[in-house]
Amino acid sequence: MTQKVAVLGTGKIGEALLSGMIRAGWTPADLLVTTRRQERAEELHTRYGVTPVTNPEAAKIADTLILTVKPQDMGTLLDELAPHVPADRLVVSGAAGITTAYFEERLAPGTPVIRVMTNTPALVDEAMSVISAGTHATADHLAHTEEIFGAVGKTLRVPESQQDACTALSGSGPAYFFYLVEAMTDAGILLGLPRDKAHDLIVQSAIGAATMLRDSGEHPVKLRENVTSPAGTTINAIRELENHGVRAALIAALEAARDRSRALASGNN
Numbered sequence: 001m002t003q004k005v006a007v008l009g010t011g012k013i014g015e016a017l018l019s020g021m022i023r024a025g026w027t028p029a030d031l032l033v034t035t036r037r038q039e040r041a042e043e044l045h046t047r048y049g050v051t052p053v054t055n056p057e058a059a060k061i062a063d064t065l066i067l068t069v070k071p072q073d074m075g076t077l078l079d080e081l082a083p084h085v086p087a088d089r090l091v092v093s094g095a096a097g098i099t100t101a102y103f104e105e106r107l108a109p110g111t112p113v114i115r116v117m118t119n120t121p122a123l124v125d126e127a128m129s130v131i132s133a134g135t136h137a138t139a140d141h142l143a144h145t146e147e148i149f150g151a152v153g154k155t156l157r158v159p160e161s162q163q164d165a166c167t168a169l170s171g172s173g174p175a176y177f178f179y180l181v182e183a184m185t186d187a188g189i190l191l192g193l194p195r196d197k198a199h200d201l202i203v204q205s206a207i208g209a210a211t212m213l214r215d216s217g218e219h220p221v222k223l224r225e226n227v228t229s230p231a232g233t234t235i236n237a238i239r240e241l242e243n244h245g246v247r248a249a250l251i252a253a254l255e256a257a258r259d260r261s262r263a264l265a266s267g268n269n
């Protein structure tokens with residue numbers, strides 16, 4: 001039987017997922033989208049051939065509802081949606097912080113809910129999506145969700161108690177790497193390189209390092225030690241990173257992101 005999937009609130013993450021599903025072979029006719037603005041709906045229809053519907057129509061037609069609005073908009077969406085969702089629909093939330101219990105309290109008793117935290121590399125099929133089942137979600141629901149998010153990268157099942165930490169690590173993770181590239185490019189400027197050349201050098205170094213991390217099987221400490229020659233250049237840079245507390249800053253930064261994810265769960269906007 002054909003499974004229809006609706007993406008409700010098709011912004012950056014919703015569109016990344018949708019486009020990846022189509023690249024992976026999903027039929028656009030089986031994909032529905034909801035948006036707040038009519039022009040956005042037309043744009044998505046023109047770009048992908050998917051069908052724009054209203055939120056209640058999505059609940060009626062689709063087997064799986066993927067909710068990708070901002071956490072702050074989830075309450076309003078659910079107020080509109082919940083009365084229309086039959087209890088046999090699978091509801092997947094892609095929002096930071098919001099718990100499966102939050103949905104279960106607002107949907108018909110027994111409705112299966114799954115919480116997913118993906119990230120923007122979904123745009124290039126390199127997402128990391130972490131998946132947790134709510135009370136009523138079965139192994140089949142988990143497998144179906146993995147199939148959907150597997151279209152845009154890797155998936156990992158985690159206990160829901162780890163979702164806020166995963167949000168801090170991989171959900172927000174790409175931003176830290178972009179920030180690092182931005183800061184290292186500034187360093188290149190300070191050292192007298194043109195910005196475009198500095199950018200290219202750093203980006204290629206990032207791609208090389210990421211590929212080694214993924215493919216070499218080596219621990220990151222070993223990979224870093226291999227770059228760090230006795231009395232060489234790298235150890236001088238590492239000493240400055242340690243002097244400036246960069247490791248502690250990263251730990252504190254990710255802890256702050258985790259705490260913010262927890263706060264979003266308690267409706268703290």
Ligand SMILES: NC(=O)C1=CN([C@@H]2O[C@H](COP(=O)(O)OP(=O)(O)OC[C@H]3O[C@@H](n4cnc5c(N)ncnc54)[C@H](O)[C@@H]3O)[C@@H](O)[C@H]2O)C=CC1
Pocket residue numbers: 008009010011012013014034035036037055068069070071073076077094095096117118119120171172
């Ligand atoms: N941006 C990121 O890197 C990541 C975001 N997320 C999560 O994904 C969700 C979406 O984030 P983005 O795509 O960045 O936000 P976005 O703002 O680009 O997309 C959300 C979309 O939902 C629409 N919307 C809001 N209320 C609606 C309603 N009632 N009916 C229909 N459409 C509605 C908005 O118009 C907007 O287009 C958030 O919950 C966020 O926590 C998860 C992982 C990474």
Ligand SMILES: O=C(O)[C@@H]1CCC=N1
Pocket residue numbers: 096167171172
């Ligand atoms: O910053 C945020 O809240 C979202 C969730 C993870 C990445 N972006």
